[in-house]
Amino acid sequence: MSPLRSLILLLLHISLLAGADDSQIPLAQTISIRQPHRVAIIGGGAAGTSAAYHLRKFANESSVDVRIDIALFEASARIGGRTTTVDVFDDDGLPAELGASIFVKANPILCNSSLDFGLDLKGFAEKNIRSDFEWGIWDGTKFVFKQNASESRWLGYWDVIKLIWKYGTSPIKVQRLTQAMIAQFLKMYQEPVFPFKVLQEAVEQAELMPFMPLTGQELMREKGVSERFANDIIQASTRVNYAQNLAQIHGLESLVCMATDGAMAVEGGNWQIFDQMAKRADVTIHRSSLVTTVMRDQDSDKYGVQVEGDHEENPKLQPEDFDTVILAAPYQFANISFTPLLPSPPERIDYVSLHVTLFTSPHSLSPAFFGLEDQSQVPSSVFTTLPLGLSGEHHDQHKFFSVSTLRTIPPGKHSDKPQHLYKIFSSQPLKARLLAELYGFPFFYQSDESSTEAGISTIDKEYISWYHEKVWHSYPYEIPRTTFADIKLAGDSSSPKGIWYTSGIESFISTMETSALMGRNVAKLIVEGLQNG
Ligand SMILES: Cc1cc2nc3c(=O)[nH]c(=O)nc-3n(C[C@H](O)[C@H](O)[C@H](O)COP(=O)(O)OP(=O)(O)OC[C@H]3O[C@@H](n4cnc5c(N)ncnc54)[C@H](O)[C@@H]3O)c2cc1C
Structure with a gap:
């Protein structure tokens, strides 16, 4: 036997012996460490899709192995929220912006992502x-x-x-x-x-x-x-x-x-930026899924998310277990019942x-x-x-x-x-x-x-x-103010787990860009929390 082959066999033998040792991590525990962190995002507008996109991006860029599984729930059939088009004369060759129609040079997330996604920009x-x-x-x-x-x-x-x-x-x-x-x-x-x-x-x-x-x-x-x-x-x-x-x-x-x-818009509709963000984030998208309930299980410390029309016969629509929930829509219009009640829900504005x-x-x-x-x-x-x-x-x-x-x-x-x-x-x-x-x-x-x-x-x-x-x-109504809704609505402020909120930024500045910024911010805080264990 050649010296190299005998060394390999010896190492293999040692590793097999080590595998038999009781002090090793049990298989079940190994699997649980590798379980991805499950995130439910409620709302497929600028904030929700940016949160999804940046969660994936920051997790991929992380030097530590961060695994995330993302599900996005959107009440309507379309991604984009207040960024949407209608077809003039019902002609899909004639889309017109019905909501947010422009963004500007000073909007780095929107400018950079439209360029990265190869979307055509037009002046205003x-x-x-x-x-x-x-x-x-x-x-x-x-x-x-x-x-x-x-x-x-x-x-x-x-x-x-x-x-x-x-x-x-x-x-x-x-x-x-x-x-x-x-x-x-x-x-x-x-x-x-x-x-x-x-x-x-x-x-x-x-x-x-x-x-x-x-x-x-x-x-x-x-x-x-x-x-x-x-x-x-x-x-x-x-x-x-x-x-x-x-x-x-x-x-x-x-x-x-x-x-x-430098006012600009995406040819064909600004919603395409957010559609691309969701697609590139590798998320499970639940369209036409109005979330009605978010319920925390005390024992597992997981959240169940229930959508309108959930019922026992339909296994696909059963509540799922999430570690983290991001509410990416104004709380007061989302009509979601939280159990237990949120300790300090966003004030109505x-x-x-x-x-x-x-x-x-x-x-x-x-x-x-x-x-x-x-x-x-x-x-x-x-x-x-x-x-x-x-x-x-x-x-x-x-x-x-x-x-x-x-x-x-x-x-x-x-x-x-x-x-x-x-x-x-x-x-x-x-x-x-x-x-x-x-x-x-x-x-x-x-x-x-x-x-x-x-x-x-x-x-x-x-x-x-x-x-x-x-x-x-x-x-x-952007009245003068110096305080804004909390970004973390439930859970320890330093933990990635819990319920996060993006729409508080709207009473500071309400634009597609600032919602996208808050989505990115929440994504960064979650990934940093996961990196820090
Ligand atoms: C007419 C108009 C013109 C505007 N013009 C501009 C402009 O030119 N430039 C600009 O930057 N901004 C503009 N804005 C503002 C901009 O549209 C918003 O600030 C931004 O789009 C908000 O994004 P968001 O993701 O925070 O919220 P939204 O876009 O409202 O997204 C929230 C999403 O959550 C979904 N949702 C809500 N509740 C639930 C639930 N319970 N379950 C599941 N899904 C739910 C909603 O269907 C929606 O898709 C304009 C807005 C309007 C209406």
Whole structure:
């Protein structure tokens, strides 16, 4: 026998002897160490899919063997949550954003993942603008600002000159303030701020807290921004982005509204980012699965997750045992019963009820509605503000927050006339009468109440050829605040086990990116907890 072969046999013999030794780890225990940590994510929007994606990513990158098994429960049939599209004319070649429509350069998770996933990004310029003005801001009596539609550099400079002439140095002050805020915000993605167990501590560390207890109006006054610029431009932005006035919304969110640099969207729909995140996280996705109950078993310290329609005959829908649950949807709307009760559930916060109406029409915005001469050009999109000096309580005095022209669909498949696709944000359902006035088509008004109350469905197809209405709990009323809902709702704060919560970040900033950031943050805390044993 060669010396090498005899050495191998000797080592094998020793290892077999060692295997017979009682002091070795029993087989059952070996298996239990290798059991993956089971995570249930409730909610397939930006937060839930980002949590799934980053759990997988951080676990794969870990130097320690971290095994995770992820199940994602989503109430609807689609992934994306408030990021979703509808098909105009039911044509899947014509998707239009019904919820979150843009993200910006200062959104690293969304920008990087769309590039990593090979999704096509588009700028946020409107297609087929038919007016000399791309957008205008209307205060109910007049346009206080109009932006030229031409791509001519001179007209671009002219817009800047107009801004400076009208508002002095205020635009520059706000731009600097916004850039400084973005730099501070980006600290929340990196050590030592990231990952964070308590949101208010992260906000403090990123030096963003001074913006939080003030309204946008107070912040702008404090920073020497003119009332006129704040009212005309910043408030138009807080109204179109959050359906809130500057006297209500907190200072930080008012600056977020001004951080529009490099606005973009995914061609075909932003939901694809979150769909890809879920797919790449190797999760078991339970679609159309509304979670009704989360129940902790005291003995095993595991959570059962029950979905609507669970019953004994269907073994697939039996409660499952999870070590960790992530609630990635606003607690107050998720309608989940927790057993035992959560020690300190998130407080109820007011959300905006936003009516979004998408529709097509061959008609253009009527100059008469805006008090303009017949042949005048109405800006392609109209944002609104209040007349200078009017209190912020009058948030819906114009009956809409914004009217956007999204694109023009050429004649052909769906109509023999060009059809313009519009999106209106309002606090109430749109009335037929308002639309008739806004677009200058006839409204056969009768003085009974049903006629005044008639909605978009009563309008002849000649005027409104297609429509889709949706009411969202779109975002919280972003009132000034310095505390936020807990990130860990149940379980030891240093343990990966227990119940985690992402939606508290919405009363700080409510965007796809910040929800995705909170999903990533929770994922990091869980993986770190598993690494530390
Ligand atoms: C009209 C509109 C315009 C917006 N515009 C923008 C924008 O331009 N840019 C931007 O960044 N943000 C925008 N936002 C805000 C943005 O959409 C949200 O901040 C973000 O998408 C929230 O993501 P989320 O994952 O936290 O919550 P959600 O997207 O609400 O996801 C939660 C998910 O949980 C599911 N769910 C809830 N309860 C249960 C349950 N019991 N069981 C199972 N599943 C459940 C829901 O079905 C949902 O899919 C807009 C929002 C709206 C409505």
